[in-house]
Amino acid sequence: MANYELWRSDRQLTEPLADGAALLRGFASKDAANLLDAVREIAAIAPFRHMTTPGGYRMSVAMTNCGERGWVSDANGYRYDAFDPETGRRWPAIPELFLTLATGAAAEAGFPNFRPDACLINRYEPGARLTLHQDRNERDFTQPIVSVSLGLPAVFLFGGARRKDRPRRIRIENGDVAVWGGPARLAFHGIAPLAAGSDSLAGEHRINLTFRKAC
C-alpha cells in the first residue's frame, strides 16, 4: 500500500509500514489460544529444535514447520524440504485455522490470492534473537510473507533493501499480524533479543508463525 495513513475497514485497524508492508494490530488476538494449542500439536509430531547455520552457529531461536514444505538450515545451507530431517517424516499439515488467518490477513493487506504451502514456526525464549536477514529461499517474490506474533512482545527490526540501511524498531505484541509484500518483500529484517516476561498463554516464550509460498 502506497498510503502512509492509517486506514480502517469494518473491523481492522491496519498500519502501513512501507510500500507493500502492513501491520494488522490484533488481527489474531481472539485466536491466540487456539493457535497456540495447534502449535503444541504440531510440535508433538515435529519437535522444536535449534538448527545450525551454514556457518556452524546454533540458532538461539527454536524452530519447527508445518505444510507441504518446511524451512531447514544445516551445514549445507538453507532450503525448503518436504521432510523433517529430525524424524524423516513429512511435516504436519497446516491447520485450517492457520490458513484462514493467513489468507484473510493477506487479503486485508491487498494480496487476495495468497495460498501458503509452508509455515515456519519460531519459538523465542528471553535473549533469543534473529539477526538481520532477507527471506529469499522462496521461488516467487511476488507472493507476500504473513507473520503472526503470539506470546511475549518483541521488537521487530525492519530495515531496507541493503543490510547497511538502519532498521526501524517496531514493538509487536500477541495477536499482531504483519504482511510483507511488494517492494518490502526482500527487505532486511530481524528480531531484537527477547526481553524476559511471562504471557498468560505462551508462558516465557514468543511464538512467531511465518506463512510462505515456498514453491
Ligand code: MD3
Ligand atoms: C520483512 N521471523 O522466520 S517475522 C523469519 O518474528 C523471520 O520470528 C521473524 O524473520 C520472527 O524469517 C520476523 C516478520 C517478517 C517475516 C518476513 C519478512 C518480516 C519480513 C520478509 C520481508 C520483510
Ligand code: FE
Ligand atoms: Fe525472515
